[in-house]
Amino acid sequence: MHDSTFHDALSDPVEPGTAAYATVDARGVLTSWSPGAQRLLGYTADEVRGRRGTDLLYTHADAARLVGRCQAEEATSLGSAVMRHRDGSRVEVGLWAHPLVPTAGELHWLIQAEGADAVRRRDLGRALLRGLFIESPFHIDVFDTQLRFVAQNARSLRGFANQAFGRTMREVAPAGALDMTAFEARQRQVLATGEALVATEVHSRDPDDPDRDRAWSETIVPLRSGSGEVIGLAHAVFEVTERVRARERLALVNDASSKIGSTLDVLRTAQELTDVAVPVFADHAYVNLLDPVFGGEEPVAGPVAESMPLRRAASSSVPGGPGNAVVSTGDVDLFTSGVGSLFTRALASREPVLLTGEEVLAELTAADPRRAALVREYGVHSWLLVPMSARGAALGAAVFVRFRGRQPFEADDVLLAQDFVARAAVSIDNARRYTRERTTALALQRSLLPQHLPVLGAVEAASRYLPATGHAVLGGQWFDVIPLSGARVALVVGDVAGQGLHSAVTMGRLRSTAVRTLADLDLSPDELLTHLDGQVDRLHDGQSEGASGGAAGTTCAYAAFDPISRRCVLARAGHPPPALVSADGRVEFLDLPGGPPLGLGGAPFESGEVTLTDGDLLVLYTDGLVESRGRSTETGLERLREVLSDPQLTSPSGLDDVCDVVTRRLLSDRTQDDVALLVARVRGLDSDRHVTWELASEPEVVGQARALATGKLAEWGLEDLEFITELVVSELVTNAIRYGKPPIHLRLIRDRSLICEVTDASSTSPHIRRAIETDEGGRGLYMVAQFVQLWGTRYHPRGKTIWAEQPLPEDLLAPPSDH
Incomplete structure (x- = not known):
């Protein structure tokens, strides 16, 4: 077959980027040359047809290597090579060889070449695909529009069926592990809208530990065809359990900071501590305080005597929890005292005590059988005691209990409990001191009040x-x-x-x-x-x-x-x-x-x-x-x-x-x-007892302001105050025009005194100064201060108000209005 067959096939290909094609016969002679090859190396098809392909290589070493690799009758990568451009420059390319068998039976080769940039892009693309889909820390799934698995990366999840292809998540996930209705609703939302759902926080049950909740960050991305139609979904899931727990712990610390210690009451503060802990941190919590602290007295300095009783100050439980089943508020907790008791040891060491359910039962069975029965009944599996102290003195202890569907306390939980117990201890100590020292001098208290x-x-x-x-x-x-x-x-x-x-x-x-x-x-x-x-x-x-x-x-x-x-x-x-x-x-x-x-x-x-x-x-x-x-x-x-x-x-x-x-x-x-x-x-001030005018920011308005003020005084029957009022209005309005900013308002108020106010949009405050004989100004505020009873400045978001008060004549004092 004539080599034009290959030439015709490649004469007008659709080629992306710098991809180029040529054919060589069994002797290595170029028989066709694509337009992409011409763009890559500068030679036309007529210039290269009939020449050996190795003549276009820059070095003989490359020629020998490539001829040696192009022997098998199958597609093969020839690797990178340096070719000679028509202008003599070097061109780095990547080469691939594909065997062609014409009808005449003579073996030919289709040589594909791509520029170095294209090769690097292709390698990066493959590396990106490998990194995202194979080596990624994310679990990646691909679904079709029927929500069936069509692909997965190698990171399978424990408890899920191994053979997932062609099946839905509902069919492969462990029973109860996911809220499947919500999951499928998110998938259908992305299919319907074509908009990705990014970093949705979802929760599941650990198949190895049903009591343990795991958190995931889920991203669902639509996959589109060349026409833009959504033809599938890609899921990327990453476990964020530790991050979510850290966030919850921080939220609990913030909650404790804002809610514990809102009052100076010992019992109220203890109750706030247990209320903060339940149900977010524990299923049941209670606070026992040493007897002197419970009564508001000074705590005993030094080691706590083993006979010192502790009284129940507060307790909280989830619905259906034990509540005050054993000890009521104010009663002595008998389990806390005695030689070698858990509370005595904790108050002596000032260190928290963390026990499993079996360990708690071992402590309680002989000391308090009734409470041991409750531990069995509720399925207590984790018990944490945190001693409470302030200013170096022991105050009591807080106990936190988890049972049934909660995971046991961890080391981070112990630190968290110590943090908000310490906050509560400070508040309780403040409340105790407040109660103790409020025992003297009622007369002094009353004398300090109005x-x-x-x-x-x-x-x-x-x-x-x-x-x-x-x-x-x-x-x-x-x-x-x-x-x-x-x-x-x-x-x-x-x-x-x-x-x-x-x-x-x-x-x-x-x-x-x-x-x-x-x-x-x-x-x-x-x-x-x-x-x-x-x-x-x-x-x-x-x-x-x-x-x-x-x-x-x-x-x-x-x-x-x-x-x-x-x-x-x-x-x-x-x-x-x-x-x-x-x-x-x-x-x-x-x-x-x-x-x-x-x-x-x-x-x-x-x-x-x-x-x-x-x-x-x-x-x-x-x-x-x-x-x-x-x-x-x-x-x-x-x-x-x-x-x-x-x-x-x-x-x-x-x-x-x-x-x-x-x-x-x-x-x-x-x-x-x-x-x-x-x-x-x-009671509000009647509308006929106040008036407000808006003034232009012009010197000529001062006289108008005086006229408005004197007119209102005449209406109120306060003509005797006209002289001082005119002086006050003139000075305050003039200052507002000269040094303030519009808008400028003048207001007169008749209450139990006559009040004159001028408001402008500047925050600059006037100051009284004594004018010397040669000064032409500066005496206005000084005179105002001599004639009025009080004056001052108040600021607001839009500027300031300067006010001055004059006493009313005794016979004109306005009595309170009856409403």
Whole structure:
């Protein structure tokens, strides 16, 4: 057969990249030359036809090697070679030889050549495929559109059928290992949408250990044909069990940080510890405290006596768990004392004790047969005891139990338990010290609280402070009502962390100095708590060594009511939520962001906002009102809701009566904590008692502003205040035009004083200075300060407001409006 047969076949091929083809006969003579070969080496077909193929090789060594390898009558790789370009340059190529048998019977060879870049790309592609599908740490499956296996890599999963091809996952997976309905739903979703599902976290049961849960990261990618049609699915699955466990442990630590120690109550803190642990960490948990600690006394220094009893302080169980089946809260746990008991050994060594179910049974069978029977009944298989101590003194111990469908505690679990038990120990120790030192000087406590609440137009308030029953206490609870600029009013209730004299003194410093000073700066509630947090830190840092109590852990609720907008902005630091009693009798606990107690660090404080109507009651209180031994916070809040929902309180009754009813009904069985309560009835400022004008930022507007102000004064019958008001308006408006930014607003408020406010969009604050004789200006603010009763600046997100107050004549003082 003539060699044109091969030439015709290759004369116009479709060739990707730099692929080139040529044919040689049995003697090595070139018989055809493709366009791709011409692009690769520069020779035309006419220039090379009839020449020996080895003539195009750059070295004789390559020629000898290639001729020697091109002997077998089968396709073979000739490897890499260096060929000579028509311009004399070197061209690195990869060569493959394919035998061709024409009809005449003479053997020919089809030689395929690719440039070095193409060879490298092909090698990289093969390496990529091998790495992803064969050597990859991922388990990879390929499914068709009927969800049947068509390919798998070598990483098979334990418990799955070996012969999977042509079968679905439902047919090859172990029973109960996967949520097959959800799995197939994800597959069909990708088939329907053509969009990949990346890194979906799924869980399965370990076939070797049914109690062990395994986590996987699953990615499902659609496979498309050349036309773009989805013709299959590729799954890549990677085990992330350890990563998920680490994430869960971190979440538990964060949860413990935010929930343990929310109050300064020993039993409440112990309960918070067990509540955090169950069910995320354990199926059952309880806390035993040494008898002195349980009673709020100083723990015994040094080794704990083997006869020292431990009392049950708190316990939590999953539904159907043992609960308080053996020991009730407040009772002595007999299993904990005695020579050589587990608790005695743990408190002596300060090291955790981790036992299997069999080991626990061995300890209990002789010492406590009843509890041993419960261990068998519930199938306890892992038992962890963690001693609790603070400041070098033992406080008690926490026990965590797992049974039935939970895997045993591991080394990382022990470390985690030690972490949040240590956090709880600090909180319990603080609570214990608080309880012990609140036993003296009730008179000092009362002297540090407001003796009289101010009479204001926007708020009518009443308060109560009640010491713990049966004790002469010195505590850190406080309340206050603080007039603010612009007829606004601040309401504050706080609870200093600590006990005794130091706690009371700290309370006095915070209430009368820190809070009032910060309130005078017109800070927003969240900013005020942030500054107060820093002040508490400084008070705590400045505490002398060995001093009793401390400011860290102080809780506080702060509200600022604006009678013009009727908006109330509130923030709290580790404090119970305020209650709002609407004028129609509805009661709700305001859902405010719960910041951490002051001085403990943590997340920044945030404010919440609520719009009030005339006659609404705002109830602020310390946690002693709703918490007590044997009563949870949730129960106390519900009881407070019931009391405040009484129809008698929705009528315009006196606020002193409201305080009496609340304290009498909620605190009749109170035994332990002192209480501060503040009840305020709000009322807005009538629209005819305030006015706001927007002014142009032009010097000519100053005269217009004076005219507007004097006109309003005449309407209010305050002509005697015109001179000073004109001076104030002129100075404040002029300063806003010269040094501020538009928009500029002028507002007059007639409350229990006459208030003039000028607002602009600049945050630059004016300062009083004494002008010398040669100065042409600089005397305005100085004169304003001489004539007005008070003046100041408050900042807001859009700029600042400068305000000045003038006292009203006695016969014109506005009485509170009746609503």
